[in-house]
Amino acid sequence: MRINDSTPSPRLHATHDSSPPAIERVALRITAWCEKWYPDAYVFVALTVCAVALAALAMGATPKAVAVSFGTGFWSLIPFTMQMVMVAITGYVVASSPPVTRLVRRAAQVPRDGRGAVAYVALVSVIASLLHWAISLVFAGLLAKDLARRRELRMDYRAAGAAAYLGMGATWAMGLSSSAAQLQANPGSIPASLLPITGVIPFSETIFLWQSGVVTLALVVLSVLVAWWTAPGPGRARTAEDLGVHLLRDEDEVPAQRRPGEWLEYSPLLTLPIVALGFGWLWNEFASKEAMVAISGLNTYNLLFLLAGMLLHWTPRSFLAAVGRAVPVTSGVLVQFPFYGAIAAILTGVKGADGATLTHHLSTLMVNVATADTFALLVGAYSAVLGFFVPSGGGKWLIEAPYVMAAANALHVHLGWSVQIYNAAEALPNLINPFWMLPLLGILGLKARDLVGFTFTQFVTHSVVVLVLLWALASTLVYHAPVLPRLAG
Template sequence: MARAALRSAAWSERWFPDAWVFAALGVDIVAVAALACGATPGVTVNAFGDGFWSLIPFTMQMAFVVIGGYVLATAPVIARLIDVLARVPRTGRGAICYVALVSMLASLLSWGFSLVFGGLLVRALARRSDLRMDYRAAGAAAYLGLGAVWAMGLSSSAAQLQANPKSMPPGLLKITGVLPFSETIFLWQSIALTTVLIAVSLLVCWLTAPSDQHARTAEDFGVVETATPTLPPRQRPGEWLEYSPLLSLLIGLLGLGWLGHEFASKPAVVAIASLNTYNFLFLTLGLLLHWRPRSFLNAVARAVPGTAGVLIQFPLYGSIAALLTQAPGAGDATLSHRLSGLFVHVASTETFSLVMGVYSSILGFFVPSGGGKWLVEAPYVMQAANDLHVHLGWAVQVYNAAEALPNLINPFWMLPLLGVLGLKARDVVGFTFMQLLVHVPLVLGLLWALGLTLTYVPPVMP
């Protein structure tokens, strides 16, 4: 498997396109498919343009994931803490598995935290001169939180939505009722599936980790890990506020006050799962720990180049989502509904989990948005679950488990992590592809088998 992973990595480095090219091809393919299904050129063009800016708030959130994570990590206190954690592994292969475990466990609490923390841990491990760790494989391991189990945890967009009737569209509420966590992520079947996924993912990391003689380090990719730059001395009187902690302290106190109210009024896991709260927390702590505004601003300037891929590519993914859901063709049916008809209508009670898993994973490759895609899929998928008498909470978990599969090779969610690591998608996808080969039959098989252990419960209305 290690040799196969190296061949896969070599192939992807040679043939896998830049992530922007990948997104552009996706737009073209979906646009042609919409036209072929009867959408007029005008409708197709409008869907492309309307969708282009639809992810701008999310784009900025993801950019700030990179900026906030880098700013916080380069604060002297946090940098030392990460260095302490990075001392645990003794071998390069052990370090890769260590990163994978930390990433997956963290993602069960918050996928955003997992993404940034995993990347920062990889960079800290890369600074160890006594550890020959393959930087590509470690980066792929840091991505496993997003590529394996994030949607099975507390930050699952679908599970959170179904548990909160005030957040659900009225039409969906009538179909599914309220599904508490006890009927979704806390089902014993869901916990068993998550446990198996973590164990198997770690095993694949161990088996595919390159040996020391084949390992490529951070320096091989031009990522030179150096000590955090020191703050140069003040050169003119006008800079005194930039070098004084006064502004940092005042703004930091305001930020901590808002965060205190946020965590006091909501469960901690719900509050931290919000990207706005998460980014606000990182920026506030980063500002306070850098202490002087000039140190904080220097860290932001060093982080911004890592956001370029996010800023230029996410608009194309917004267009893909709009083309799938807002460009009706013949019979006023969109591509999304045609795909659902293709898969849902061939399902039975026994095969629903398998068919839905296949469908959700395929559509997730083109619409990489856990919560947004669930709002598109849920009305007709959950109605089919009712008609076929399939456990509704398990249908949500089928979606969650299958939703993560395309993430393993879709560069959409990789971009913030790649910005932290200074890598390209092609550098890590060879290793994540090996995980995908194992995960697809494992996840689909377990979804089908565990689904047979559940019985249908009618919707419970609030």
């Protein structure tokens, strides 16, 4: 919690240079502009709906056809929406559990100086995000806060906060919780209109490609190095105290039992049999399927973390309290994903006067502009730019996938690599878009402008490295036609 946002600490003038580096000044000006003029993400999805509807009308579609597609697609993503909500909730529940909180405190004893502490937070964030983006965000945020309590480090609290956010801006979409990779691996999650274009693409063809590993490793190393290079030294560091942020322990305490009827809520008697049943099902899943196939199912993935959260919190009361704190984080997903479904339906289902869909026209344009050699650069840059306006990996994929993957088919670009082009580029705008910073900012007691001066530097360096690697590695893969699931019976 910030106690004074306008009056600097008396220590600041004694320990800091008055003029920050040029790149930091530019980033702070950009952030200040965004804070004044950048609307809520819902505004962008609403504008996209209007733009797509107008484009369909302009190519000769009837208003009735556009409205019917809008309504048909609006509720088409309910299962996927709930799956994405559960990704956020289960990650938060696990990361905020008492055992993990104790692990954070022990981990905070490792660094020996402020710059090393910032790099350490960056490493934890980007590695944890490969497992679960929400765990990365919460765990790294709590770690940064615990490190800030060690006053002898003189760690720059802003730089540490930015480092805690790097998982969302660098590697999350290259890991197991990648929305696009998860959706493409599950035939039940792929919209019917998209399935013929992409087919089912397993993890072995996306996040587990060796080429994906190269990009991920490069992002991990680059993130840590840039975090270390840009972290102010002891003489210029602004600590949490300098920023007027309270660092009192703020663990969420579970209220004491008040009446006899609540005793089961404060006992593990209900937790243990439910966890046993769940892990029994998971054991069967992994015993009857290849591990890569089993973990690629979003339902399996979410159940695994839900059970882990129940076990780590031990009692229903503690578990439910954590869920209650996590739910507000998912409001954007709940409201915006139905609109993404409607957009995808208009793109793929409405035909103009020439009998072609918007997807056909957009993919044709992309094929005319791109070649097999330039596809990765074009799609990567386009996905990064669009990410400023639609800050949702899964939702934006549903908008892009119909025409991007149609173009990939036409140009014979590896479909799994096309997903990874999207994944690597999609994360970039998160570094300077405050949408996903909100949960972290709440933990740290900071504002977006405190972090973007550091994440902007990461954005510049990551953009160059990501686009070059996506382009260079594309030539090492061979195109395969879409693989459609077999129909039962």
